Amino acid sequence: MIVFRDLCKSFVVNGERNPVIDRVNACFPTGAAVGLLGRNGAGKSTLLQMIAGTITPTSGEILSDGSISFPVGFAGSFHPDLTGAQNVRFVARIYGIESDALLDFVADFAELGRAFHRPFRSYSSGMRSRLAFGVSMGIPFDTYLLDEVTSVGDAAFRRKSTDYLRARMQNAGVVFVSHSIPMVREICSAAAVLENGNLHYFEDVEEGIALHQEMLRGG
Incomplete structure (x- = not known):
């Protein structure tokens, strides 16, 4: 509620x-x-x-x-200088989620390929939303x-x-x-x-x- x-x-x-x-x-x-x-x-x-x-x-x-989840689609949810993968690990620690499991889930779900290991600031808006949606769906x-x-x-x-x-x-x-x-x-x-x-x-x-x-x- x-x-x-x-x-x-x-x-x-x-x-x-x-x-x-x-x-x-x-x-x-x-x-x-x-x-x-x-x-x-x-x-x-x-x-x-x-x-x-x-x-x-x-x-x-x-x-x-x-x-309550963070607002998926809001770019401010992630640190621009960390890679997508590093951001996932950071979020996992914040919410007490096992980081390797969340990392594997997001890597498969978001379909970012090599960009998953590039800085978040280099992502297009679509890539940012894919990462955010994957992280959010990976946490109950x-x-x-x-x-x-x-x-x-x-x-x-x-x-x-x-x-x-x-x-x-x-x-x-x-x-x-x-x-x-x-x-x-x-x-x-x-x-x-x-x-x-x-x-x-x-x-x-x-x-x-x-x-x-x-x-x-x-x-």
């Missing part, structure tokens, strides 16, 4: 404070697969990073009763935070990623940020729409999609 209590986040731009999240109170149930929807710039990635604990709220709090979290990551790679890799995610979802929840409505329908059972700092949660994913599309049309 992930609970938001009077959650606020604002940034100062050109001397003005701009709220991104404004007094949000909501709850994502344990094991729910939530599609996080909203237009570009609505604050979806910011909310994801606050759930993970990599960004601090301006006020309010986020409570959880289980382990209670909730996975995913940011457009299933759109990375060719059709075979996307299919493999989706299949493995579904296997993890048998025992875990997901907060999934995506602009692909078909992917949201395929993966998620609930939806949350972020608009003008407000978060609207729907147990029915189709109701959330309908509100999101209405917002995009200017409704």
